[in-house]
Amino acid sequence: MKRKIVSYNPKLKEKARELRKQGILSEVLLWKKIKGRVYDVEFHRQVPIDNYIVDFFCHELMLAIEIDGNSHHFEEIEMRDIKRQQKLESLGITFIRFKDKEVKQQMNGMLRALENKIEQLRNN
DSSP states (O other): OOOOOOOBOGGGHHHHHHHHHHOOHHHHHHHHHHTTTTTSSOOEEEEEEBTEEEEEEETTTTEEEEEEOOOTTHHHHHHHHHHHHHHHHTTTOEEEEEEHHHHHHOHHHHHHHHHHHHHHHHTO
16 A cells, blocks of 8 residues: 655654653553554554644554543543644544553453454455
């Protein structure tokens, strides 16, 4: 499948590299499960798109995976994430979101949901 070109702010490249090095536990756990074309598609970690960075991105399917962490300022973060997601969806990107706790405690169910989303996007 031909890769679509997704533009990004070049100033975000270094920040994305830093985020990959930091490796939040839930992101590292998920990465171990999806790297290496496990689902016959390739995901990348901490990918700059437009003026944002998504946790994981598959260019082939235009699919972003976001892991929502725990926060004391949940409403503020939720509104920011909604605005960000709407902007990226306007560029043709589909999102699937998981909670940090799901990745750590319900990996099998979360991976089934991801497989279903991948299959859905392949069939469209």
